Ligand SMILES: Cc1cc2nc3c(=O)[nH]c(=O)nc-3n(C[C@H](O)[C@H](O)[C@H](O)COP(=O)(O)OP(=O)(O)OC[C@H]3O[C@@H](n4cnc5c(N)ncnc54)[C@H](O)[C@@H]3O)c2cc1C
């Protein structure tokens with residue numbers, strides 16, 4: 103028996119979420135008294151693979167089939183289910199991100215396993231196997247029972263701390279017989295910005311709304327983000343107007359993020375916007391309207407003009423030499 | 425080709441959520457029901473493709489697992505422009521069961537492609553679309569932010585970390601759609617509302633599916649302590665709070 107973790111890498115380096123997942127898996131495995139097996143698909147060097155052991159993996163299976171270079175949901179699911187069966191996995195873990203949302207539901211059907219998605223903490227494995235997650239776009243939580251022998255779980259990003267371990271994990275190659283003709287989704291072009299801090303990975307996010315008034319006023323948002331090592335974000339009307347790229351829009355219909363700090367400048371705090379940021383640990387609001395709903399959700403607020411407050415904040419950060 | 429759009433019937437996003445029966449059941453008194461926002465955008469894109477003479481999309485069918493109470497939402501989709509509707513008569517319970525029921529009907533249909541939303545705004549499962557594709561044993565593409573159909577040829581764009589990919593795919597397949605699939609949802613016009621009354625809404629039953637999950641209890645978030653308001657003349661205080669109290673800088 104085992105807990106199986108589906109890891110993700112970017113150009114051969116594991117994403118932080120992979121270490122989060124392995125850390126989480128280690129805790130689940132402890133409760134079930136079984137080992138953690140991590141699955142890596144793609145070209146990853148051995149010393150990078152070993153890092154999964156530093157967060158609790160006991161065994162690492164590496165798949166390097168050349169037809170799995172881009173995500174094909176059907177074939178990835180096939181490989182993961184083969185591995186799950188080989189390892190007799192009782193719990194299979196994914197991140198609740200684009201890839202995890204694409205694969206976990208398919209795998210759940212293939213293995214006839216209940217799916218617990220978007221989890222925010224560890225499952226309880228006493229008499230019943232229950233999981234805890236947000237529902238109604240962050241307006242409530244549910245405790246849900248998973249009623250099947252095998253369970254598939256997806257973990258919300260940034261909701262679990264890394265836990266180091268001194269496991270000396272073993273690495274094995276796993277061979278699959280996937281052929282070119284098995285792949286039904288052909289990627290014909292890719293448009294990817296490398297080296298940019300991803301909004302979903304960022305620990306600090308500086309975000310602007312319609313209160314910024316014009317795309318020409320984004321300088322301070324970008325400068326503050328740069329100084330704080332933060333990513334930039336925006337509200338939906340801002341991306342709809344084309345002031346900022348669509349990838350930056352947070353909220354119910356945009357990205358759902360969980361940074362440690364979210365600075366909302368000139369954002370009113372509509373329920374749909376809050377749905378994307380309600381997991382932020384600290385929320386700062388800067389808004390001229392003392393009655394703006396953002397202040398009900400914020401931890402710290404300044405009632406004032408962004409065009410004045412942001413430059414001041416920037417000079418304070420500069421002086422402090424963070 | 426025929427496009428199927430899966431419709432979730434969900435509480436309007438501004439609904440104040442409440443629970444009854446010892447916090448084990450969602451209280452739907454006074455709730456306004458709407459088409460799940462992603463499904464509304466999917467339907468909008470399906471209509472655009474149908475109207476485009478360069479695409480071979482000819483017919484758009486909406487399909488829902490729901491009781492009779494979901495019919496106003498289904499009629500709204502017909503008023504927006506869907507040609508017909510299928511209602512699988514059952515209380516939607518868990519995603520596995522809903523997907524199995526959808527598959528029970530769709531496996532007998534001639535599918536161009538099926539569109540599902542990335543998540544329902546009630547139970548936020550992000551599950552039905554992927555599950556449905558596996559039940560049907562069809563290829564699927566998730567995080568779809570665009571679909572183009574030229575004659576019989578289909579290409580979809582998929583959002584990936586820091587960018588996007590264009591994928592060519594043969595029909596039939598399942599597209600799980602998100603932001604970008606269309607920008608503004610269509611709203612029904614008077615003529616559409618009149619026509620919707622006469623469009624077919626077929627009610628079918630699918631027995632023998634299984635439920636694998638159940639909701640044990642709900643809880644509301646702890647009320648937040650009130651926001652600490654910092655004087656705009658003293659921005660340094662905000663910085664100090666973030667550094668020393670919140671310890672996030
Ligand atoms: C189904 C649905 C889904 C949606 N999904 C999303 C979503 O995912 N994300 C999202 O963001 N929105 C979403 N929306 C839109 C949402 O309802 C709001 O309209 C939107 O969030 C408002 O954006 P905003 O706060 O930038 O603009 P506004 O509401 O116009 O707020 C601007 C704020 O700036 C303040 N301001 C003005 N000038 C200044 C100044 N000089 N200094 C400081 N403050 C100033 C104003 O007081 C105001 O509070 C959705 C809506 C619907 C119906």
Ligand SMILES: Nc1ncnc2c1ncn2[C@@H]1O[C@H](COP(=O)(O)O)[C@@H](O)[C@H]1O
Pocket residue numbers: 429430431432433460462463487488489490516519522526539540541542543544545547548549550551552553
């Ligand atoms: N009861 C239902 N009937 C038909 N389609 C549904 C139903 N529930 C969910 N869906 C589809 O599945 C998508 C994702 O839902 P979920 O897995 O519940 O988050 C929705 O956007 C719909 O397209």
